[in-house]
Amino acid sequence: SYAIDNQATVNKLLPQLQDSNILGTIQSLSGYQNRFYTTSHGVNASNWIASQWKQLAGSRSDVTVEQFSHASWPQKSVILTIKGTDNAAETLVLGGHLDSTVGNGTGENSRAPGADDDASGVASLTEVARVLLASNYQPRRTIKFMAYAAEEVGLRGSSDIAKRFKQQQVKVVGALQLDMTNYQGDAQDIFLFTDYTNAAQNTFLANLAKAYLPNLKVGYSQCGYACSDHASWHAQGYPASFPFESSFDKSNPYIHSSSDTLASSGNQARHALKFSQLALAYAVELGSDGP
């Protein structure tokens, strides 16, 4: 259910989210020459995320980190799983994509920093995972953090995973996509996209923002096409949502170029922090529901 009834836990954890950590992760990821799905750098970036998430997991027996191999390209997706306690069959997915591009012709030596698209989303998610694990939060449902490969070439990594989950009949009760969280192109803070998403879950996210982030302004927008990995989950019939950094017409003009750098996003991660806050509230409120 979309009840908001975990105020004690959420309000204890929200202040632990730090934009300085998000900034550091964006710096590291945008430092790779590129993170394109077929290059050595793209493979290395995936391995780096896996090692970072393994460090977060520490020795917790209910936490695993794996790399999901894709048949037709070398870059793997990364999945961190926090196994639920008494409702582990029901699963939450929080994702972003780890690959980057400068469009057609991207290759081994292309410079594609992808600071906003989508190092920012992976960094926002990593900070949520860090706080949940550092506070020893134990969800009743299973929570999966995912860093997808090959989003820029047709949502291919998330499509492989969502299809596998459907085929295995995994009960995904909700999927949240963070793709571009750090470039504030508009007056409003968070835009909920209404196409290729689930209306009821979008309303829940708006209510979470009202309840926990009352100073943030929430707007609505559309892509007009399957513009990020939420569409892969939506296509399999799972409830998906996509909170985005700006409205469609004010979106980051630097993406898919060598200028998609932290500097182009104002050398800060305060905007990305808002998405970590919303994602944490989402993870705890939905993750704490019993069978």
Ligand SMILES: N[C@H](Cc1ccc(I)cc1)C(=O)NO
């Ligand atoms: N097309 C998406 C980015 C994207 C998504 C929504 C909007 I509005 C503008 C741009 C992409 O490149 N994802 O990697």
Ligand SMILES: [Zn+2]
């Ligand atoms: Zn993207």
Ligand SMILES: [Zn+2]
């Ligand atoms: Zn992109």
